[in-house]
Amino acid sequence: MPDAAYFHIPFCVNICHYCDFNKVFLKGQPVNEYLDYMEKEMKNTLKQSPFSSMKTLFVGGGTPTALDYEQFERFLNMVNQYFSSSDRQEFTVESNPEQTDLRKLEIMRDAGVNRLSIGVQAFQDNLLKELGRTHNQQDVVRTVSEAKGLGLDNISLDIMFGLPRQTVEMLKETLDIAFSLEVPHFSAYSLQLERKTVFYNRAAKGELLLPEQEEEARMYEVLMEEMDKHGYVQYEISNFAKRGYESRHNLQYWDNNEYYGIGAGAHSYVHGTRNANAGPLKKYMSLIDETGFPYIHKDVLSSSEKMEEELFMGLRKMKGVSDQRFMERYGLSMFDVFGSQIDKLLERGLVKRSGDMLALTRNGTFLGNEVFQEFIGVV
Template sequence: MPKAAYFHIPFCVNICHYCDFNKVFLKGQPVMEYLACMDTEMERTIQKFPYEKMDTLFIGGGTPTALSAEQLDIFLAAVARHFPVSDVKEYTVEANPEQTTKEKLEVLKKHGVNRLSIGAQAFQPSLLKELGRTHHAGHVEQTVSEAKAIGIDNLSIDLMFGLPGQTMDMFKETIAAALALNVPHISSYSLQVEPKTIFYIRSQKGDLKLPPQELEAEMFEYLMTELERNGYHQYEISNFAKPGYESLHNLQYWDNNEYYGIGAGAHSYMNGVRRVNAGPLKKYMNLVQENGFPYTEENKLTEAERMEEELFMGLRKRKGISSRTFEARYGKPLCDVFGRQIEMLIDRGLLEKDGDWIRLTHSGILLGNEVFSEFISAV
């Protein structure tokens, strides 16, 4: 039964060069009609797949803060009608710094939002331009300051490395700037060039010069060392938090728990079935208006698939996988199902055992995808 819900706002004022999420330009879009369809989807979904208590809500995109303050107010009121926010432990909204005004922050606070995920990515004007971002460092500082001033102090900053034209000195400067903001959570990801993005088109033309893999690895090593030195615990491969500020919502995914996914292109996991919503706005809205549900894919997971996901999702966490939890969930000892793969990866120095737990080693963190692939189609 879901204890988490994700809501997708696909509108963007501009399109970033690396982004492959479901998104459309904001200008000229039927925003209010779309928000009304999300309201309908929430109502119908809860009727069909009821919940007992919600722990986390997460509004992502796209750019949720591309909505006007009035639109945010209407949407968040709809969320609260279906998911009482007084019971929620963590309520996150993704925020683009240049579009997150004080007025919008006050609307978020009014509706119970208690966490922001702020898309900084980098702090150098040249890199931000390369990424297609339209903010500058001052916008990030202003958003952090204004959020803290109204009482939203559970803040996360998103950073990227392995970017075109990014040097080691630039990345060190970015980490220093992020640390100076004194936020309790930092996420940092290496650039992945995904199909249907501007970067992908440029790479196909041979017009995208990325740092060598050795430099990207050096950046990741520096990230881990410097954040740990400054009191941030690496609780997941790409996520670092001060004690007590780990992302409860993302842990729902990594713990392989069920969740709602509301909005165009959103994914959900309910009653053992993974579902994908229609991505194109018109198709999404038509499906919701016709029958209340926008699903275009439904995949009922086999036990083998669920166990595989348990491994390659759970091993992203630094604490790893609990053998006891695995056996309680699936009725089979972990060593009986994946013993061969685990022992082989331990021999290679990529996994380690610590009592009941199995986790990535330092080398395993650097080669995470190689580790995870060993558990796909392994049962």
């Protein structure tokens, strides 16, 4: 039974050059009608699959803070109306600094939001322009300062590396500025070229100058070293936190737990079934009218698929996967189910075993996708 929920707000004031998430330009969109249909989906979902506990909520996009004040307040109140729970631990909202003013921060605080995830990416204006971002360094500083002033001090900053024309020294400069803001959490991702993005099209034409693979690996190494030096524990391949400030919602995914997904393009995992919602707004709304739900794909997982996901999701965490937990869920030992794959990875030095735990080695963190691939389609 899910005890986490994700909500997708697909609207953006501008479209970043690297982003392949479900999103649309805000101007001229039927925002209020979309919120009406999100509420319908919430009602129908909980009528079909009610929860008894709701520990974490996460609002992503798109750009949730692109909503105007009235829409933003209405949406957050709606989330609280349908997904309130006395044991809630975390309520996160993604925000863009240039669209997050003091009033929106007050709306979030008053709605019980207790964690912000701010899209920073870099602190060099030329890099931000290259990415299609419209904020600057001062926007980030202001947003963090105003949030802390309202008691919203559980803040995560998103950082990117492997960017066009980015150097190791530029990444170090970004990290130095980020550390000076004294926030408790960072997510740091390498650039991925995704289809249907500006960057993908430019790369296909040979117009995108990216760092060499060795330099990108060096950036990741510098990232890990600097985070450790400043007291941030790497608890997942791309995430670093002060003790006690790990993202509880994202851990739900990596622990392979079930969760609701509400909104256009959202995904959910409920009662052993993974559902994918329609992305285009008209399709999303018409499906709700026709069937009550916006699903375009439903995948009922087999026991084998669940076991595979347990490994390749769980190994993203630095502490790894517990065989005891695996046996409690599936009645088998992962060392029996995936014995040959684990032995191969142990021999290559990409994973390590300690008691009943299996985890990535330092080398394994650089080659995570290779490790995860070993567990897909093998049972």
